[in-house]
Amino acid sequence: MSGAVLAPIGVTVIGGFLGAGKTTLLNQWLAQPQARRLAVLVNDFGAVNVDQALVLSQDARSLALSNGCVCCSIGDDLGTALIGLIESDPPPERIVIEASGVADPGRIAQVALADPALRLDGVLVLADASAVGEQLDDPLLHDTVLRQLRAADLLLLNRAEDLPAHGRSALHRRLDDLLPHTPMLVVSPGADTGALASTWLGQGGVHAAARHAESSCGCGHDDEPTSGHGHGHSHGPASRGEPVDHREVFETWHRPPGAVYSVAALRALLRQMPAGVVRLKGLIATDALGLAELQFAGRRGSLRPAQPGVTTDTGLVVIGLRGQLPAAALAEALSQAESTMTDGAAPATRTTTANTGSQAVAG
Amino acid sequence: MSTITVFQARKILTMNPAQPEATHVAVREGRILAVGDLARMATWGEYTLDTRYADAVLMPGLVEGHSHLMAGGLWQFSYCGFHARTAPDGRVWPGCRSFDEVVERLVAQDAQMSAAGAEPTAPLLAWGFDPIFFGTERMTVHHLDRVSLRRPVVVLHASQHLMNVNSAALAAAGITRDTDIEGIARFDDGEPSGELQEFAAMFPITRLVGNVFRITGASPAALRNFGRIAQLAGVTTATDLVNDLSDHNHAGLSEVTAEADFPVRLVPAFVSMDGSLNLDQSVARLRERQAQGNDKLHYGLVKLVADGSIQGFTARLRWPGYHNGAPNGIWIHAPAVLKSMVERFHREGFGIHIHTNGDEATELALDAVQAALEAHPRADHRHTLQHCQMANDAQFHRMARLGMCVNLFANHIYYWGEAHLAQTMGPDRAMRMDACANALRRQVPLAIHSDAPITPLAPLFTAWCAVNRLTSAGRVLGESECIAVADALYAITMGAAFTLRMDDRIGSIEIGKFADFCVLGDDPSTVAPEALKDVPVLGTVIGGRPLPLPTAAALA
Numbered sequence: 016m017s018g019a020v021l022a023p024i025g026v027t028v029i030g031g032f033l034g035a036g037k038t039t040l041l042n043q044w045l046a047q048p049q050a051r052r053l054a055v056l057v058n059d060f061g062a063v064n065v066d067q068a069l070v071l072s073q074d075a076r077s078l079a080l081s082n083g084c085v086c087c088s089i090g091d092d093l094g095t096a097l098i099g100l101i102e103s104d105p106p107p108e109r110i111v112i113e114a115s116g117v118a119d120p121g122r123i124a125q126v127a128l129a130d131p132a133l134r135l136d137g138v139l140v141l142a143d144a145s146a147v148g149e150q151l152d153d154p155l156l157h158d159t160v161l162r163q164l165r166a167a168d169l170l171l172l173n174r175a176e177d178l179p180a181h182g183r184s185a186l187h188r189r190l191d192d193l194l195p196h197t198p199m200l201v202v203s204p205g206a207d208t209g210a211l212a213s214t215w216l217g218q219g220g221v222h223a224a225a226r227h228a229e230s231s232c233g234c235g236h237d238d239e240p241t242s243g244h245g246h247g248h249s250h251g252p253a254s255r256g257e258p259v260d261h262r263e264v265f266e267t268w269h270r271p272p273g274a275v276y277s278v279a280a281l282r283a284l285l286r287q288m289p290a291g292v293v294r295l296k297g298l299i300a301t302d303a304l305g306l307a308e309l310q311f312a313g314r315r316g317s318l319r320p321a322q323p324g325v326t327t328d329t330g331l332v333v334i335g336l337r338g339q340l341p342a343a344a345l346a347e348a349l350s351q352a353e354s355t356m357t358d359g360a361a362p363a364t365r366t367t368t369a370n371t372g373s374q375a376v377a378g
Numbered sequence: 379m380s381t382i383t384v385f386q387a388r389k390i391l392t393m394n395p396a397q398p399e400a401t402h403v404a405v406r407e408g409r410i411l412a413v414g415d416l417a418r419m420a421t422w423g424e425y426t427l428d429t430r431y432a433d434a435v436l437m438p439g440l441v442e443g444h445s446h447l448m449a450g451g452l453w454q455f456s457y458c459g460f461h462a463r464t465a466p467d468g469r470v471w472p473g474c475r476s477f478d479e480v481v482e483r484l485v486a487q488d489a490q491m492s493a494a495g496a497e498p499t500a501p502l503l504a505w506g507f508d509p510i511f512f513g514t515e516r517m518t519v520h521h522l523d524r525v526s527l528r529r530p531v532v533v534l535h536a537s538q539h540l541m542n543v544n545s546a547a548l549a550a551a552g553i554t555r556d557t558d559i560e561g562i563a564r565f566d567d568g569e570p571s572g573e574l575q576e577f578a579a580m581f582p583i584t585r586l587v588g589n590v591f592r593i594t595g596a597s598p599a600a601l602r603n604f605g606r607i608a609q610l611a612g613v614t615t616a617t618d619l620v621n622d623l624s625d626h627n628h629a630g631l632s633e634v635t636a637e638a639d640f641p642v643r644l645v646p647a648f649v650s651m652d653g654s655l656n657l658d659q660s661v662a663r664l665r666e667r668q669a670q671g672n673d674k675l676h677y678g679l680v681k682l683v684a685d686g687s688i689q690g691f692t693a694r695l696r697w698p699g700y701h702n703g704a705p706n707g708i709w710i711h712a713p714a715v716l717k718s719m720v721e722r723f724h725r726e727g728f729g730i731h732i733h734t735n736g737d738e739a740t741e742l743a744l745d746a747v748q749a750a751l752e753a754h755p756r757a758d759h760r761h762t763l764q765h766c767q768m769a770n771d772a773q774f775h776r777m778a779r780l781g782m783c784v785n786l787f788a789n790h791i792y793y794w795g796e797a798h799l800a801q802t803m804g805p806d807r808a809m810r811m812d813a814c815a816n817a818l819r820r821q822v823p824l825a826i827h828s829d830a831p832i833t834p835l836a837p838l839f840t841a842w843c844a845v846n847r848l849t850s851a852g853r854v855l856g857e858s859e860c861i862a863v864a865d866a867l868y869a870i871t872m873g874a875a876f877t878l879r880m881d882d883r884i885g886s887i888e889i890g891k892f893a894d895f896c897v898l899g900d901d902p903s904t905v906a907p908e909a910l911k912d913v914p915v916l917g918t919v920i921g922g923r924p925l926p927l928p929t930a931a932a933l934a
Binding site: 092318 | 551553554558560576577584585588649656708709710712713715738742
């Protein structure tokens with residue numbers, strides 16, 4: 016294994032039943048200009064369809080694009096495909112995994128929480144509004160589809176325009192009942208979801224996030240990304256189910272570096288995250304783990320000591336759907352989570368066993 | 379001028395109801411020329427009498443209708459299962475009857491590795507471990523840390539869905555108390571215990587060891603190891619029920635099966651799981667391979683997988699679902715997709731073997747075959763349900779009406795029967811799991827299998843399971859589903875051959891068929907039924923060619 020310490024590769028899982036629109040979305044994402052090296056793992060390589068002008072090289076199972084993306088067939092073993100990507104030179108910075116039409120994307124996403132070489136950016140689940148109701152009613156499919164929907168950190172609803180208005184509202188009510196805390200976005204007819212990709216995949220540092228927030232905000236007031244408590248604002252509540260213009264899909268909020276947080280309080284926050292947070296991450300100072308990586312996507316998160324060699328406190332970046340990001344609640348919770356310990360010593364949270372591992376206990 | 383060899387035996391069990399027993403069999407050009415007494419042999423002209431088996435019992439070479447070539451590849455790692463097993467090199471590995479014995483075995487392996495100059499951090503790999511034999515105690519890092527504190531130790535369970543590792547492995551792979559996912563077993567204090575379940579939890583270890591468990595099986599060396607394991611079990615025809623039939627795989631299979639001394643006829647089933655081949659391409663590849671077989675290499679089967687495994691809680695069950703309340707399992711293909719795959723391969727004339735573990739999956743497979751038949755009537759298709767562990771009488775009856783076959787996983791009764799009774803199925807369904815008697819009552823052509831390497835390749839043991847239905851705890855699980863020894867012996871010969879569409883060439887000792895025999899030290903039709911699994915295999919004959927067993931002495 017390589018001796019160099021590399022930043023964990025962000026993993027996104029795209030799930031949803033057959034016909035929900037995963038292939039269309041992935042084709043759109045592949046065509047986007049990419050700030051980062053992106054690898055997309057797909058089940059049906061034959062369905063990949065990108066402008067030939069973008070293709071640098073292609074064989075039966077993979078293709079490389081001029082924008083820096085590669086797209087590969089998962090083949091018969093996801094583990095093999097993932098290992099291949101992690102060990103490639105240079106490795107991708109982001110991996111998108113297409114879950115099969117009957118797989119549980121949440122289960123697949125766990126691999127990104129298990130392996131230190133990976134990090135979970137989140138699970139996007141697509142649903143075909145004109146079919147998902149029937150799928151949920153089908154006794155052979157009900158639990159499979161429900162499991163997929165429940166795994167979503169963000170649910171994208173396609174083809175809502177194919178339903179009559181009363182059908183749409185009935186579906187929204189049903190989804191609200193089943194998934195009360197899941198952010199949901201209705202995809203406008205013919206919309207290019209590529210813009211979603213740039214936010215979802217592009218989030219890396221504070222400055223990138225702040226730039227995006229500024230550029231997409233458009234409401235004209237001063238943004239001061241490095242001051243105090245960020246600029247969480249909204250254009251009024253976007254009512255659930257209204258088609259949203261993709262250029263203004265997300266809003267971001269930033270917690271600047273500098274504070275030291277209590278590990279216990281952060282873990283409690285991860286378990287009780289305010290609704291509307293699609294994703295949260297950053298490197299922050301903590302009492303018991305030193306510099307630690309905090310990440311949260313949709314419904315679960317993790318707090319881990321930073322990789323050896325990573326030393327910069329970056330603060331936190333949070334994404335939510337525009338109009339739904341709970342900025343005030345987050346600010347309050349994080350202030351409460353700041354450590355009250357006056358000295359640097361902290362109770363160890365890890366028992367030391369016969370410790371031969373190369374990773375030092377944080378301190 | 380071809381010579382005739384006449385083999386003489388104490389007794390020959392022919393599996394031919396018209397002539398169940400004999401004492402002599404004549405072989406010419408690799409095929410059976412005559413069966414009966416010595417006088418019958420003489421009518422065909424001069425022969426050479428071969429008396430090496432004069433004190434032994436001959437049966438048709440046993441047929442394994444569901445196994446995997448990987449069973450050959452795993453032997454490059456340390457075996458640490460509960461029961462003794464003979465490796466392809468002839469060495470008998472004693473079973474490890476306690477965690478201490480597992481540790482001892484791995485300590486010896488570690489010492490060997492060091493002596494051979496292996497890197498101190500090169501991983502030590504073992505397989506075959508099954509905690510069900512150790513009661514409620516689980517293996518942990520406390521046990522495996524006694525093997526080495528420095529070298530990662532990875533023990534793959536028999537089911538292949540779990541592993542046990544030591545602290546060095548956890549550390550090298552980066553699995554800690556902060557790794558917050560399902561599948562990581564923990565001590566009360568929250569530290570990982572070293573037991574890892576399912577894909578995500580195992581992935582960091584898989585990556586650490588370079589995915590080695592997966593890539594065994596395809597090389598000519600692994601194929602020859604598989605051949606040896608087959609010989610030791612008396613098997614002369616075996617399936618490889620997951621094969622992409624790629625150029626690489628086909629090349630290895632062609633090379634090895636062309637060798638005169640290769641001891642087993644292989645039947646690879648094409649699995650259409652790789653997204654790089656669509657249905658049209660899959661059909662084309664199958665047709666291409668069908669023309670490229672030989673006497674020991676038979677293409678034409680298609681394998682489709684409907685669901686997962688019962689003991690892994692990934693099988694699809696009908697009401698009332700899993701006994702312990704676990705949620706229903708997973709579809710490998712969406713039901714509509716499975717149906718269209720069945721329809722297409724059926725229409726193209728192939729034999730389809732469908733893995734269904736749960737009864738909901740079985741029901742879907744029956745619906746798929748029925749729909750395919752209604753759209754494209756086809757005589758004698760022999761589509762086979764594999765595993766099919768929870769089928770009930772109505773489903774067996776339906777199989778019969780549809781002209782289908784069934785290959786039941788009888789070994790599960792022994793290896794996982796207690797778990798099925800207590801956790802997965804509960805008493806009513808466990809009593810009739812792998813219901814061989816039901817299949818026979820409804821006249822569904824029956825085979826039984828090992829799914830090696832998940833359980834050991836040993837059809838006589840599989841027959842013992844079907845006859846006795848004893849769990850590892852010694853309990854009889856559903857006496858009414860026990861079958862007679864004669865029926866079990868038929869299932870591991872003609873029954874399996876029928877599901878492979880090779881009953882015209884193998885499975886019984888009759889004129890015209892391949893001269894494939896297994897040589898036994900006892901008469902399985904007269905030993906006590908409880909002793910069926912202990913009948914010793916002394917050798918095999920393939921195409922009239924006697925082959926020595928790969929005992930350590932023979933290979934020296």
